Amino acid sequence: MMFLKLAWLNIWRNKRRTLITIASVFFAVLLAITFRSVTEGVYENMIHNVVSYSSGYLQIHKKGYWDEQSIDNSFEADEQLNQRLLSNPKVTQLMPRLETFALSSFGDKTKGVLVLGIDPASEKMVNQLDEKVMEGSYFQSENDNAVLVGSGLAEQLNVKVNDTLILIGQGYHASSAAGKFNIIGILKLGSPELNGNVIYMPLRTAQNLHGAENRLTSLSIMLSKTSNLEGSKNAVESNIDTDAYEVMTWKQMMPEMDQFIEADSAGHYIIIIVLYIIISFGLFGTLLMMTFERNREFGILIAIGMKKRLLAFVVLLESIMISLIGCFMGILGGILLVRLFTEHPIQFSGSLQEVYEEYGFEPIIYFSGHPRIFINQTLIVLVLAILLALYPGFKVIRLRPVEAINS
Numbered sequence: 146m147m148f149l150k151l152a153w154l155n156i157w158r159n160k161r162r163t164l165i166t167i168a169s170v171f172f173a174v175l176l177a178i179t180f181r182s183v184t185e186g187v188y189e190n191m192i193h194n195v196v197s198y199s200s201g202y203l204q205i206h207k208k209g210y211w212d213e214q215s216i217d218n219s220f221e222a223d224e225q226l227n228q229r230l231l232s233n234p235k236v237t238q239l240m241p242r243l244e245t246f247a248l249s250s251f252g253d254k255t256k257g258v259l260v261l262g263i264d265p266a267s268e269k270m271v272n273q274l275d276e277k278v279m280e281g282s283y284f285q286s287e288n289d290n291a292v293l294v295g296s297g298l299a300e301q302l303n304v305k306v307n308d309t310l311i312l313i314g315q316g317y318h319a320s321s322a323a324g325k326f327n328i329i330g331i332l333k334l335g336s337p338e339l340n341g342n343v344i345y346m347p348l349r350t351a352q353n354l355h356g357a358e359n360r361l362t363s364l365s366i367m368l369s370k371t372s373n374l375e376g377s378k379n380a381v382e383s384n385i386d387t388d389a390y391e392v393m394t395w396k397q398m399m400p401e402m403d404q405f406i407e408a409d410s411a412g413h414y415i416i417i418i419v420l421y422i423i424i425s426f427g428l429f430g431t432l433l434m435m436t437f438e439r440n441r442e443f444g445i446l447i448a449i450g451m452k453k454r455l456l457a458f459v460v461l462l463e464s465i466m467i468s469l470i471g472c473f474m475g476i477l478g479g480i481l482l483v484r485l486f487t488e489h490p491i492q493f494s495g496s497l498q499e500v501y502e503e504y505g506f507e508p509i510i511y512f513s514g515h516p517r518i519f520i521n522q523t524l525i526v527l528v529l530a531i532l533l534a535l536y537p538g539f540k541v542i543r544l545r546p547v548e549a550i551n552s
Contacts (some may be wrong), residue, residue, distance in 0.1 A: 170471020190192025262351025464534030
């Protein structure tokens with residue numbers, strides 16, 4: 146206790162020096178948290194945008210459907226199955242879908258499109274799909290004979306709200322699926338690729354169009370925690386008949402995106418290592434300055450009888466205290482900064498927006514507020530600071546009092 150009190154008093158004897166060292170640790174923690182928050186936020190948003198509008202984090206479909214994605218490989222909706230799945234605390238929402246491909250036509254323009262029959266209430270809750278309507282309105286009921294069209298597709302077909310769109314496709318058991326539908330809204334989705342290819346319609350309307358009453362091609366599952374996909378998949382499989390149904394994760398269904406994230410993460414790890422090296426040199430510089438400034442002080446203390454190992458221990462405690470204060474302030478600063486940009490994400494415009502959309506990304510930078518980001522980055526910087534703090538102690542052990550006093 147005496148050493149802690151002595152160390153605490155020592156660090157405030159020279160406030161300027163202490164504040165400079167604390168500022169170094171503070172900015173190191175803040176920089177590390179910000180960088181990881183941005184990278185994690187971009188990945189999380191990209192994954193959520195894609196899976197929520199298409200596959201879900203997990204997806205249940207009939208066995209064999211993934212190899213042959215035909216409406217003939219659909220299955221009957223089962224309310225009891227839904228209840229069993231929702232009893233899992235990790236499952237937040239189920240999104241039943243009837244997914245098919247069709248030829249869309251308006252005037253002299255045609256295009257192959259992805260037709261998604263959806264439950265309007267579920268999509269509104271999970272994706273806030275109603276907020277993505279940039280023109281027109283959202284579905285009013287499950288029986289609307291209407292469609293929502295992605296903005297990119299609307300531009301390609303040159304359609305507007307209240308125009309009539311013709312869809313021609315294949316229904317259940319090779320029946321004909323053709324119909325005219327009123328465009329009640331145009332969507333601006335987070336994924337530019339979906340924007341140019343998707344048409345939404347109420348699930349019942351899609352089932353009637355394809356002659357597939359009460360049938361689904363997939364049941365998409367949204368999760369509260371996505372860190373343990375395999376564990377969640379196993380939990381879902383325990384509630385279904387695995388001879389009839391198949392459960393797949395988004396990584397299995399979209400391996401290209403998973404591989405892209407892994408490859409991009411490797412580049413970010415290199416950047417973060419360089420960042421830690423820069424942080425280490427910055428911290429070491431302030432500790433070096435602190436050590437040389439107190440060289441004469443250390444020499445006098447040793448000359449009057451203080452043991453070197455005890456002095457080294459006190460100096461180490463001082464460095465740890467300064468590092469802890471800097472880390473604590475860095476966490477507070479990081480929380481405020483991340484919260485600010487979580488509520489007000491950075492949105493690109495102009496040529497930068499076009500570049501992002503050209504590569505299929507939403508031109509918005511999101512920040513992740515996951516607790517592990519704050520904990521991991523703070524611990525790493527704290528460990529670096531403590532390791533570097535061994536230098537002043539090592540310097541004290543090697544100190545020669547006479548030379549230090551005369552320096």
